[in-house]
Amino acid sequence: MSQPRPDQSAEISTPAPPSFVKLAMRNMVRKGGKSLWHFFLTTIALLGLLVGLAYLTR
16 A cells, blocks of 8 residues: 655645636737737837937937
8 A cells, every 4th residue: 555645645626726828818808909008008108218328328
């Protein structure tokens, strides 16, 4: 009769919480256009920052 190892404890049947990626995608689908608007604003701001830094450090 073998003893169960400590790493083979009894599994609890609670579902794992959804990942952050799944939550973010669900939130984007739910909010729709607002998320896309924020995404484009962030993209434009980052591009502006990078171009500005490239101009200042040339």
